[in-house]
Amino acid sequence: MTVQKQAEAARVAASTLALATRGEKDAALHAIADALVARSPEIVAANQRDVAAGREAGLTEAVLDRLALTTDRVAAVAEAVRAMAGLPDPVGEVIRGSTLPNGLQVRQLRVPLGVIGIVYEARPNVTVDAAGLCLKSGNAVLLRGSSSAVHSNTALVEVLRGALADRGLPADAVQLVDPSSHDTVKQLMRARGLVDVLIPRGGASLIQSVVTESTVPVIETGTGNCHIYVDAAADPDLALRILLNAKTQRTSVCNAAESLLVHADAADAFLPRALAALREAGVTVHGDDRVRRYDESVRPATEEDYATEYLALEISAAVVDSLADATAHIARYGSGHSEAIVTDSTRAAQQFTAQVDAAAVLVNASTRFVDGGEFGFGAEIGISTQKLHARGPMGLPELTSTKYVVTGDGHTRS
Template identity: 75%
Template sequence: MSVNEQARRAREAASVLATVTRTAKDGALQAMADALVARTPEILTANEADLAAGREAGLSTAVLDRLALSTERVAGIADALRQMAALPDPVGEVVRGTTLPNGLELRQVRVPFGVVGIIYEARPNVTVDAAGICLKSGNAALLRGSSSAARSNAALVAVLRDAVAGAGLPADAVQLLDASSRDSVKELMRARGLVDVLIPRGGASLIRTVVEESTVPVIETGVGNCHVYVDAAADLQKAVAITLNAKTQRLSTCNTAESLLVHADIADAFLPTMLAAFAAAGVTVHGDERVRAFSDAVVPATDEDFGTEYLSADISAAVVDSLSDAVGHIRRYGSGHTEAIVTDSTTAAREFVARVDAAAVMVNASTRFTDGGEFGFGAEIGISTQKLHARGPMGLPELTSTKYVVTGDGHIRT
């Protein structure tokens, strides 16, 4: 089936979803969760085939980690759907309303986008998360995963479609596009008028390609070259704990810290302890000349290192002479995702927050908290690094647009 045909079927499904009750949508989400748990063995069989092929193809440890499913991970994905069902329905929410001087009642209300296309890499959990958040927000989902997860995604979508249909909603609310060639991506990016919005999730190359070549409107989810800046007024114990967590809590996520900046005034006291902690955790530090002076284990950092989202046990590091220098470094190399400062100075924290241009700024907290679930949104389609429509973790409201509803009583304009 062509992408255009799938998109037409998605539009039909979206027209139904736009009118169904929250009870019906939540019932479908619960059915999807139950089906995932009940059919876990077939999902894991498909996933193991993807993993075996990935290992044979030489995929990195980080990519294999993102690809891997287990009974516990499937249960967690199912629980996320149940949590999503408990969230308020954004559709129909009145954003603002008023009665105009002429008596017209004006309301701005949330409505679904319609058909949402998601292009993503090697994360089977995204298949379920995207399908669920789209359904809850009244949208039909066209899912285009990577070929490395093709078997896992096919198994997951088969389970989800059966559950959605069993709950009385259109199965075509969830569709998987062919991942065997790039043609489906090209067709999806050109399906303007059939697909309302595209959301790319993956590496810099994928996102750049979709943003630059798509005729369908795109919500850009950026790569995560996230920094931790340890200020001169930082508490050393907190700084070590935050930095280590930001880097090592999970290596393969976009909110993992990829660069460490240390104020020169605290470098002598902080870096020996921090470098030892990194060494114990198996993290390779790519440092500038001033960082390398503290340990022979630090490898020389190149300009490319400072701009790299490693997604591995590597981190770039530099010593800076001031907060302004730290901000300048972040502005040069950062991706606008998440930046963190560790400091006991309220003045330094306020300046950093005001000057750093990012979707999320952490003060004395790990970058790993930039996440829809951690923010209490309960669901997330991605983390937007752009500035129009949505920025930061994109929850259910960000998967909607609005329309104005104007109610009169025979009003005419003179």
């Protein structure tokens, strides 16, 4: 089936979903979760084919980690779907409303976007997260994953569609777009009028390709070149805990720290300990000359290093002379995702949060917290680094638009 035919079927399904009650959608989500657990062995078996092919093709360990599904990971995905059922339904929520002096009632309501296209790389958990969030928010979804996850995604979508049909909802609300050709991505990007919005999730090249070539409106998710800035007033012990968590707790995700900035006044007390701890954790540090004088194992940092999202046990590092220099460095190299300051100074924290332009700014906390689940939103569709409509972790409300409903009693305008 062509992407256009799939999109046409999705529009029909979306019109049905727009009438579905919360109870009907939640029942379908629970059915999906149950089916995922029941059919976990075949899902994992399909995934193992993808992982084996990926390893043979030379995919990095970071990519293989994102690709892999285990029985425990499938169970966690299913639990996330159940959690979605417990979240408030955004559809129909009144954003604002009033009765005008002439008696006309005006209400602004949340409504589904309609048909959402998701273009993503080797993360089969996104297949379920995206489908569940779109279902809960009343949207149909076209899922275009990567060819490296084709067996995993095929198995997952079969489970999703079967559960929808069993609960009396249209199976075409969830469809998998053929990943074997780049042409299907182009067709999806050109399906204006059939697809209401595209959301790309993946590396910088994928995101930029969709943003620059699509005629369908795009919600831009971004790469995560996230910084940890250790201020002059930072507690070294606190800063070390935050740095190690942000860099090493899970390296293959977009909210992992990729850059370390240390105020010159804190460098002597902090950097020797930090560099030793990073080295012990297996992290390769790429630093400027001021960092390298503390540890001969630090590699010289290049401009490319400071702009890189490593998604691996690597980090760039620099010593800065002021908070202003730190924010300037972030403005130059950051990706607008998540930036953190470690400080005991309220004034420094306020200046940092005011000046740093990012979807999330953290004070004395790891960047790993920037996540829809950690924020209490349930699963997320992605982390938006744009400034229109949605920014930061995108949960259910971000998958809706609004509609004005105006109710009168024979009102006419003079």
